[in-house]
Amino acid sequence: MIGDPPMNFLSCSVAREQGKLRFVGEGFRCDVPQALIPRIEALLTLSNQLVMGIRPIDLQTTENTETDPVLKGEVFVLEPAGAKQILTVSIGKNLVKVVVDAFFKAEIGQHITLKMNTQKLSVFDGNTLKSIA
Numbered sequence: 001m002i003g004d005p006p007m008n009f010l011s012c013s014v015a016r017e018q019g020k021l022r023f024v025g026e027g028f029r030c031d032v033p034q035a036l037i038p039r040i041e042a043l044l045t046l047s048n049q050l051v052m053g054i055r056p057i058d059l060q061t062t063e064n065t066e067t068d069p070v071l072k073g074e075v076f077v078l079e080p081a082g083a084k085q086i087l088t089v090s091i092g093k094n095l096v097k098v099v100v101d102a103f104f105k106a107e108i109g110q111h112i113t114l115k116m117n118t119q120k121l122s123v124f125d126g127n128t129l130k131s132i133a
Contacts, residue, residue, distance in 0.1 A: 005056045005086055005097045005099070006097075007053045007054065007055050007056075007122070008053065008054050008055070008056065008059075008094075008096045008097060009051050009052070009053050009124075010025050010028070010051065010052045010053075010054075010091070010094055010096070011025055011026075011049070011050075011051055011126060012024055012025035012028075012049075012050050012051070012052055012126075013025070013048045013049055013050065013126075014032065014040055014044060014048055014050060015029075017029075020032075021037055021040060021041070023050065023052055025052070025092070025094075026091070026092030026093060026094065027071065027072060027073055027091035027092035027094070028070070028071045028072065028091060028092075030070065030071075030116065030118070031118075033118040033119065033121065035119075035133075036121070036123060036132075036133045039123075039132050039133050040123070040132070040133075043125065043132060047125060047126060047127050049125075049126030049127060050123055050124065050125065050126045050132070051123070051124040051125075051126050051129065052121060052122070052123055052124075053121070053122035053123070053124065054096075054116055054117075054120065054121055054122070055120060056086070056096075056097040056098050056099045057099045058116065058117040058120040058121075059071070059096070059098040059099075059114045059115070059116055059117075060098070060114065060115045060117075061087070061098065061100060061104070061112060061113070061114060061115075062113050062114065062115040063113070064113070064115075070113050070114060070115055070116070071089070071091050071096065071113070071114040071116065072091070072111070072112075072113050072114075073089040073090050073091035073092075073096065073111075073112060073114070074089065074090045074109055074110065074111055074112065075087065075088075075089060075090075075106045075107060075108055075109060075110045075112055076088040076089060076090045076095055076108070077108065078100075078104070078106055078108075080102070082102075083101075083102055084099050084100065084101060084102060085099075085100050085101070085102055085104055086098070086099060086100075087099075087100045087104065087106065087112075089112055089114060096114070098114060121133070
């Protein structure tokens with residue numbers, strides 16, 4: 001089914017850190033993908049508030065906390081869904097859904113790190129919710 005589970009939306013701002021543009025939100029920070037930098041820099045003159053959208057299939061659990069971009073949170077729930085499971089992770093005040101395989105094991109409250117496929121990232125203006133990328 002298309003859009004099931006639905007896209008995750010995370011409010012964030014953009015900061016320049018160590019010469020790089022980074023998305024910064026509650027519980028995460030990650031580099032702005034190279035392909036998005038011109039659009040994000042153009043928007044910064046108008047607004048610094050953005051919303052990132054990432055589909056559950058474009059997130060993966062990872063043991064490597066040094067990779068970028070990552071989201072760090074706690075397991076909130078793990079729901080069986082046939083050949084897959086839907087993992088819900090609490091990141092700050094956000095609940096983020098991730099599609100994982102049926103054999104994935106996690107305990108409620110367990111700290112977990114998620115890796116994002118930034119090539120699949122959607123970005124919206126935080127004020128108008130108009131799509132930027």
